[in-house]
Amino acid sequence: MTNWIKAANPLSTIVGVDEARAAARMSSVALWLSAAWGAVGFAWMMTNLERIQTAMSAAVAAQTEGQSAKAAAMANSLVANGAQTTLIFAGIIVAVQLVLGWYQWTRPNRYIPIIFLLLSAYALLTDVFGIVSAGGIAVEATVMNPAWRTIVGLVVVALCTLLHFAGLRGALNLDKTAG
Known part of the structure; x- marks a missing residue:
């Protein structure tokens, strides 16, 4: 267990190929953790699909109030299947994360940690900025979220960001020892 804790620490010193491989595999752990969180979100959406669709329709109705009937009809058509479409994309993202996590575990490389470090850091920053600019989490709490x-x-996103950083350090160290 101590080796995994050391591998997950983005500031630890990496000595040897085994430690570098374990650190590179932290990106896989981050992808699987993110996929698990995505599966929780998928299940939550499945159980609340009707409420979400109703909330989306109410939001569109409020935003199109006072506009022409044509504009309101266009907006309603955009969200008619919005919740189902979001559900499909969520399932696809979970599947992609599982596959990429397996690939990074079996063939550690630097590309997956780079891409997902950037994506998770961006997600973390935009989430925090959204909460701060909205006035706090209580403002963010809605039927849909x-x-x-x-x-x-x-x-989860903060932990994944740290794990992808550790994975990138391990993958770069593996590249140095291989080349």
């Missing part, structure tokens, strides 16, 4: 999902999501 309850406060518990926001808080746990921030923790």
Whole structure:
């Protein structure tokens, strides 16, 4: 267990190929953790699909109030299947993360950690900025995004960012020792 803790630490010193491989595999752990969180979100959306669709329709109705009937009809057509489309994309993203996590585990490389470090850091920054600019988590809590999902999501994204950074350090170290 100590080796995994050391591998997950983005500031630890990497000595040898085995430690570098273990650190590079932290990006796989981050992808699987993110996929697990995505699966939780997928399940939550499945159980609340009707409520989400109703909330989306109400939001569109409020935003198109006072506009022409044509504009309102166009906006309603855009969200008619919005929740189902979001569900499909969420499932695809979970599947891609699982596959890329497996690939990074079996063939550690630097490209997957670079891409997902950038994506997770961007997600973390935009989430925090969104909460700060909205006035706090209580403002963010809606039918489509309850406060518990926001808080746990921030923790997962922050942890994944650190694990992808550790994975990148391990992958770069593997490149040095191989070349």
